[in-house]
Amino acid sequence: MNMARLLIALLAATSLAAQVSYEDLVNPDPEDWLTYGRTYDSQRHSPLTQITPENVDQLEAAWIYPITSTTRLQAVPIVVDGVMYVSAPNEVHAIDARTGRNIWKWNRTPAVNRGPERGVSVLGDLVYVSTPDAYLVALDARTGSQVWEAKIAETKDGYYSPAATFAIDGKVIAGNAAGDYGLNGWLDAFDAETGERLWRWYTIPQPGEPGHDTWEGDSWKTGGGGTWLTGSYDPELNLLYWGIGNPAPDFYGDDREGDNLYTESVVAIDADTGKLKWYFQFTPHDVHDWDSVEIPVLVDAEYEGKPRKLMAHADRNGFYYVLDRETGEFLHGTPFIDELNWATGLTEKGRPIRVPGVEPTPQGNFVCPSTSGATNWMSPAYNPATGLFYVAVKEGCGISYKAKQEFRPGGFGFMGTGYVESPEEPWQMFVRALDLTTGERKWEYKQITSKQYGAGVVSTASGLLFAGDDQGFMTALHAETGEPLWHFNTGMRISASPISYGVKGKQYVAVAAGVNVVAWRLP
Amino acid sequence: MNRFLAALLLAPFSLVAADTNNPLGNSPEVVESGRQLYNETCTVCHGVDGEAGDRAPAMGAARRYAHNTEEEIQQVVLRGIPGTQMPSMGLSEEQSWRITAFIRSLRAVAADFPPEGDVARGEEVFWGKGECGQCHRINGRGGLLGQDLSAVGGSMRLSALRSALTEAKPHPPLGFRPATVKTKDGKTIRGVLKNEHNFSIQLLGDDDRLHLLTSDEIASLERGDTSIMPTDYDERLTEQEFRDLVAFLSRLSASKPSKSR
Secondary structure, eight states: OOHHHHHHHHHTTOOOOOSBOHHHHHSOOTTOBOSTTSSTTOOOEEOOOSSOTTTGGGOEEEEEEEOTTOSSOOOOOEEETTEEEEEETTEEEEEETTTOOEEEEEEOSSOOOOSOOOOOEEEBTEEEEEOTTSEEEEEETTTOOEEEEEEOSOTTTTOBOOSOOEEETTEEEEOOBOGGGTOOOEEEEEETTTOOEEEEEESSOOTTSTTGGGSOTTGGGGOBOOOOSOEEEETTTTEEEEEOOOBSSSSOOTTSOSOOTTTTEEEEEETTTOOEEEEEESSTTOSSOOOOOSOOEEEEEEETTEEEEEEEEEOTTSEEEEEETTTOOEEEEEESSSOOOSEEEEOTTSOEEEOTTOSOBTTOEEESSOTTOSSOSSOOEEETTTTEEEEEEEEOOEEEBOOOOOOOTTTOOOOSOOEEEOSSSOOEEEEEEEETTTOOEEEEEEETTOOOOOOOEEEETTTEEEEEOTTSEEEEEETTTOOEEEEEEOSSOBOSOOEEEEETTEEEEEEEETTEEEEEEOO | OOHHHHHHHHGGGOOSOOOOOOTTOOOHHHHHHHHHHHHHHTTTTSOGGGOOOSSSOOSSSSSOOSOOSHHHHHHHHHHOOTTSSOOOOOOOHHHHHHHHHHHHHHHSBGGGSOOOSOHHHHHHHHHTTTOGGGTOEETTEEOSSSOBOTTHHHHSBHHHHHHHHHOOOSSOOTTOEEEEEEETTSOEEEEEEEEEOSSEEEEEETTSOEEEEEGGGEEEEEEOSSOSSOOOHHHHSOHHHHHHHHHHHHTOOSOOOOOOO
16 A cells, blocks of 8 residues: 555544643653653652662663754653653754654754753653743644744843743743843743643832842843743742842942842742742852752652652852741751851851852952852752762862943943952862752762863662763762762863753663763663 | 845845845845746746756856856846957947846845745645645644755755756755665664664654664664655646745745744
8 A cells, every 4th residue: 555645544634632731741751851851850860770889880881862053961751651851952853762863853943052062851742942032932742843932031131041941731931141241130830732821920029019129229120030030830839940040230239239139149930820838048149149049859758757749959159048938937057068157157047147348349249169169050869768869069269350331221331340269279069969958968079170060960769869970071989978980081171960861771871961962771 | 244144144034035235126026037037038048947957057047157146147147258259239328237137146045036926825835735834844834854944945045956856866955865774673664764873773663753873773774765755746737836836935934033021
């Protein structure tokens, strides 16, 4: 029979259940990696146990997939039933996750060159990506065909959207970036099927709203507060947790006296209404560009003898925080770096006790950590079996400068100058394991020669932790001890967080390394 | 930049006809009158409707031309090319511009010179009698096996669009080659190959799902030599329906505007 005719005949009435349901996102198949942090709690912990501390030294490269339009991929791949989705600015690639072969590729045209791209989300038969021209685009997961697009912000105003999109029940949440340009940020929720915008929450309180008075004069109008990474979600509480970026101008705080809410905070947003439930500010009136976008990790654990819904957050400012995620109550905080000179500690409410004289100056002033931060947007992980929170850490100080600057609309830098690495001691990257509730350091792994942030970690239920570094190495560490058990030189700086997934019973570890996505498995 | 090139580059994002230096403009009427004049004047050597002829090349083939701007084309039509077999045909200035509009329309993307026809009827044919929507998508509606046509008018020449509907091609492009796979665990899957190599295939099945198989899982793989795209639309549709369908497709040149509010 003529195959063409046969196919046409068979095409009638094929309507199937969607590939990824909301229930799947809440409780993903062990082999899948369906959201940025694998699960809504962003624990970044794979239940797969095929690769173990005993056999990890046999791990070998399965395939390498290049995406040469960019120099440093930052996206976390998503894996659905053997199909991997990876994004680069203006691009999404669907890859056979066993073989590294391309299935389809989507390009945004015309392509605007602005900022990185941190990942897609999936729901139903759609893949959601945000773009450098600040749109949210929905693609058919099977073909890459564009189904709809929705505007997040005006490109010409200087906005772009590098944030990994975040899919929940019937909605897709999208963030944007522009804090360093004096443009105010927000979070948007779009209808997952139609792209209609359902709500918007502004990170800088509008006149008349609570928190507006934390801004001097009109400084709120150019206050920044980007939403440029992604969030976490508690389905039971129906709360979305998202870290907010820096106030603007970043280093010059003289004209924006006040705490500058909700910059440098984590916010809990009602997912149905887009209303703020609570917030916790890590760095009031920040002048060091310590964006608090770092992923909030949600853990249900015992705290002081009682089961509690906790949030753990290692902030760019050098403190590790434990909060009650129902109320935002501060429970505990402690530095996770050795060199921290800007605060002597935290108050009972979690507010930093500032050391005077470390603010940026026109001549340059010494501060630890540097602006690049004690950690940054690369993801931490939590292993429930060890009770340890794993985080990529940078030890190192900086010299920060300030200068008054006039705001210019249209997406021009509004940072009030900047920072350099301290000449006294080079920066140094570590992977550290912290006790979840106390923040006590259990072990550390020094990544010799590595000084640039960007590479995150992934934990597995077999007791492994995989970590990348700026030298291009992927290293498997023992989750209990930090002992290195395997390594692979990818040859390019890793600026993304790894994942672990499975296809047909075989476990893989993968990461975007430089321009390549690299995947490993046992022989 | 060459205006024609500029028009081509801008075409996918523009619904209006391309910029023109043609004093008569480039409306469908001018193009149609140019086509008639061309067929009366030029077809001794060139083929009908701009196709290749016995002694001279096609005007709208996918190749590089020596004369690309409207002015260059018009001068050749009016004066011929000295030293070659291309003569001056004794046309008036106005006639030469009409023929120029027609020749340019052959080379531009369809959306630049969308042909006349009932666009609404053409859309009905697309989703109805033509059954195009069973395989093709427009702005999220339709089938998956064929190419997404949301911007087809902005990316294909009119001649290529017409021929895609009427002429069988020997090799379907990568990503659309039909195949039937029998797996070692006894399943038969039909669909199109999105990608293949010696060691694996990536198949989009007629069940609208992706099937990713390695060679050790495949018992047999039968590839179709021709696209599943029918190419007898000039026969299965009436002349008017065909014209309306082409008019509709030619005007598809951008994805839907943003739905945000």
